[in-house]
Amino acid sequence: MSTPVFLTCSQLGFQWPDGTPVFEDFDLSLGAGRTGLVGINGSGKSTLLRLIAGELTPSEGSVRGATDVGYLPQTVVLDTAVRVEEALGIAAARRALHAIESGEATAENFTAVGDDWDVEERARATLDSLGLAHIGLDRTVGEVSGGETILLHLAALLLRRPDVLLLDEPTNNLDIEARKHLYAAVESWPGVMVIVSHDRELLDLVDQIADLRDGEVHWFGGNFSAYEEALAIEQEAAQRTVRAAQADVKRQKRDLTDAHVKLAGRARMGKKAAETRGLPKIVAGARKRAAQESAGKHRIMHEERLKEAKEKLTEAESLVRDDDLIRVDLPSTAVPAGRTVLTLRGLELRYGGYVREFELRGPERLAVTGRNGAGKSTLLRTVAGRLEPVAGEATAHVPMRYLPQRLDVLDDGLSIARNVAELAPARTNNEIRARLARFLFKGARADQPVGTLSGGERFRATLAAVMLAEPAPQLLMLDEPTNNLDMASVKQLVTALESYQGALVVVSHDVAFLREIGITRWARLDGAMTEIEPL
Template identity: 55%
Template sequence: MRSSLTFHDLSFGWPDGTAVLDGVDLDVGPGRHGLVGANGSGKSTLLRLLAGELAPTTGTRHVSGDAAYLPQDPLRGDEQTVADVLGIGSTLDALRRIESGDTDPRLFDAVGDDWDIEDRAGVELDRLGLAGVGLDRSIGTLSGGELVLLSLGARLLRRPAVLLLDEPTNNLDRVARGRLHDVVTTWRGCLLVASHDRSLLSSMDDIGELREGRLRWFGGRYEMYEQVVAAEQEASRRAVRDAESDLRKQKRELADAQVKLARRRRYGQKMFEQKREPKIVMGARKRAAQVSAGRLRGVHEEDVAEARERLDGAEQQLRDDREITLDLPATAVPPSRVVLSTQELRLAHTGTPVELDLRGPERVGLVGRNGTGKTTLLRTVMGEIAPAAGEVSLLVPARHLPQRMDVLDDHLSVVDNVRRNAPDADPQHIRHQLARLLFRGRSAEQLASTLSGGERLRATLACVLLAEPAPQLLLLDEPTNNLDLLGVRRLVEALASYDGALLVVSHDEHFLADLELDRLVDLDASTA
């Protein structure tokens, strides 16, 4: 089946006037195509436009073949079953009623040609490592990674010609990522993947980058894209240095010209006062000097303005390299203080036994396969879930950053979200700290609903880190989900300023290494 995606002169903006895409052209056929860009560049918006969930402001869209779209956070709510998510719940119900002897024609209409749907669903679930997940199981008992794989399986069951994936490796452990890679590398239709996962991007045939509302394609794999961008960045840095040097030169020449003009004015004034020439001659000389001075000043001022424009243009080609530096003394924990301890703890849902004690400003990574209970443990510590057995003792103020980052009120601005968590804090102090988290000026007034993934993480971090009382234990659940490489670096920078204890769940090995953890706790060892 022919499969392709085509956009021509596509533009899109939100109702508040915020422009996202501007004159984008896209034409891709069968193959694996990667989509990259900074957080907030519009990758998810572009995929939603391709999937038909959003309508473009201008431009035309054409999709050849059935398209299936997997968003970043595909499932919410615990009331559905696995069969419901796969979209086969009503078909299975009809099949079972027919098998029990019911001959209602409407049941046969509901089944259609899907008499083997249960077998096909089983094959797809097995392929994705979910063979042990029953079709009647509630999705509320599944881990974040299992939910992603289940949602992918629902799309694959439809046998689409076009597959759109938005950050599909979020929450996936190493084994699950391997299964996803198998799906990607064996895909025979048109595949478009928005991702920051280097390994996944390395399997793409080409890379498209969204930047400042425009889409640019790079032939070859992700490594080739990195090489081209690095070369362009070095050229941009040279251009900035040259433009800065030229601006300094033009400013010096303007200053020199102003000194010369001042000397001429003083000389002319002296001649006028001494009346060495006829008045009419001196007047003509003064007018000529004023015209000449104005022309000379104008030329140099124009040169300075042009040099400044060249510098502005060169700087715009550089990618953002601002750093996060916070001041959080109230989060410090004495080395001898017990922060968290467990007593004969067994987790709900999995029954996983956990022995965990944190003391002082320890930094601990929590690892293990999807479904072993890492998220459940964090929620148990926070008192959101009761343990199957045993107890947890939490002895300091703690804050939890969940996978879904649902800490923010979408109807409030960034600064108002922070105030909600720290109502007695000095407003100027909040503004100062938000500026250090790169929310400067008007950006602190943005509504949470308009934030990109990376911006949303920084805003959530602000709510958590600046909360009252100051958290001396921070629980992070897959915090690098949806973050570009710059976003991950900024998260590491923000956490470097944090002086409390840290318990972090992540499958991102590079991120865990950058955090300089004191130790790792492997929940797989508890279930072995």
């Protein structure tokens, strides 16, 4: 039996060039199996993967145990001019194999092939398992779509068979069919795998969850659903502990106050008794000092009990997570049930796709699905007026806002509050800040320049600006809104959309997310747009 591969990070330290710390004395041990790495935006998940992969160098500590690490980054960039065989890393072996088959049985060719005599068969089988059977080994990368590029990079890693496989948001930009192929590849992986993802279905395939928070990892056995259940139980217990600690602090404060009152009363009575009895000054003074010492010890005892109670409260509060949720009440976004919101007639899209006739009414919620490159984003951009259709018309009958994949709605040089003010000029500064607080930008955080925000914060700021714009949007269109969001941010988005009272059109491959936001109609764009049964 082979020895299980282990990967260990020991006393790892890392900080960005501007001095911002990410890890300090960080420890992590991984064994065989699939690990889902979760945590809020900015906790260091992607940075940790890059450190393990060797793309970043730690300032302290080490990463040991794995001789070969495969890494699939969030953004895959391949040279469009190279051939698929080169992208897969099999070009040299394949050329040598063909040369040997043609009679060139040289030592160099045999060395290039090594033990990989079935390299072509394995490559084609791997491509087929990922739904890429139609991609020939001699085609160029420029001929494949963006989603296929991700799967092609994964195919190269699978062929290489690394000791450890790291996947950072691997389902971004993958359509539903492509995701299914990726899920199958993840399930069949025999070694060490670490996955960073907001995709619930993918995270439900892992064996354990590593929750990265405040520079430490907390382990939970089982998949993401089991993690959520365990976390809910843990947080409920933490809340009970906080309530008990708060009650104890109140009790100790009350006891300390009572002690002060009693001691003050005793002092007054002792002074009066001494004056009444006419005790000698030396005796009265001795009694007074003894009483003061006793009172001091009593007071110190209560103060120490209060201090201890406060320390326990602080400790208890540290166990309660503060992943606040967005709560938005926007009555002006409400749409009556019978009102026509959007009409599409004979709409021919610029880059492919056709909608014969479609009508959205009232607060309906439409999900638009389809393969990569089918024209879903083009459809939203056309409805939003950013692209002219080849033919036909798209008419929005209510105020509309569009949140694109690239989140290029805001001005990076302006603060969050200023960006919102640009879209809602009639609102006062106090009104804007009060509303931004509901999107978790409270106080000075509303003055942050948009260019300095993390991915999740930028999305939340863009969502706030779009939803708080004037006139209030009664039709909201979102293009792949969960891309690059952590699970906490996805949850925040879900709660925000739960309180939104207008109509929704959402392009997304994240079926779990679509179900959570209460989609009422489903459509697939594959040439023509057709309504389908709920997924």
